[in-house]
Amino acid sequence: MKVGFLGFGEVASILSEGLQKHGATVATCIEERSTKTKELAEKSGVKLYKTNIELAEVSDILISTVTPSQAIKVAQEVGKYVNGIYVDINNVSPKTVKKTLSFIENRKTVDAAIIGSIKKGLNVSVIASGDYAAQFAELNNYGMNINVIGDEIGQASAIKMLRSSFTKGISALLFETIYSAYKMGIDEEVLKYIAGTECEGFKDSAISRIISSSVHAKRRGEEMEEVIGLISEHMTPKMSSATEKFFKSLNEDIDNLENRPKNYKEVFKLIDKKEKK
């Protein structure tokens, strides 16, 4: 099985490591990419092709793991040359994924979405829809955890987007609430009293949400643009627009985060430091 990755960032490097361990041949193209991407690909030992077009021609399964804003562009670039199955796993709306996959001339396309953190590794839950989703799920024989949820392009992305609307909205609300409590010196108490009416494990998950919001503020802000696109098809987005605004402003408040903060107070101190400047 030859698996190609368009783009080689966090998602591609983590999936590649597991797929190779399970016997798949993995390849990518790093021409004109950043130093970070080049280092990740070289370290992972995947096969390197000179162009994305060559990669598209040889891959049995070609997975697009670029960034939401680049999903259409790369599909346009390789669309004519894809011989196997083309999977878009970027966090994009159903509308964007339909447009993206319309460029794949052989029509062997799959809409896929990662549910949860890729840090879980190869076993992270992936949902997939479209006529070729079952073929993509053959990667379960190589350690992946893919569930086919329907035969229409757009279904997997819609689930992902609506889940995102909920989880990112909750994270933004939590951040704002606990930061205000911290400024008043009552953050521990507020967490304790919210936990009293929430489910078990709330406190740990709230803290983890605050920390990961700071680490991924930029990406989350961008991803909310796609969520808003989907919500706008059904109602005027108000909560999701606020969530987008929150993450974009958090990204400005916490610039240059070099290491993952060890606790939430460390995150809040970074904001205080920026405000003092």
Ligand SMILES: NC(=O)c1ccc[n+]([C@@H]2O[C@H](COP(=O)([O-])OP(=O)(O)OC[C@H]3O[C@@H](n4cnc5c(N)ncnc54)[C@H](OP(=O)(O)O)[C@@H]3O)[C@@H](O)[C@H]2O)c1
């Ligand atoms: N990380 C997660 O936990 C997670 C979870 C679910 C879904 N996703 C989705 O999965 C996708 C990848 O995420 P990631 O975290 O791996 O992102 P990432 O670490 O930022 O990696 C993106 C990769 O795509 C490359 N790239 C950007 N534009 C490109 C182009 N036009 N042609 C070829 N390569 C291009 C980047 O190269 P440069 O370094 O040169 O820019 C980089 O190698 C995103 O759409 C994201 O929304 C991520």
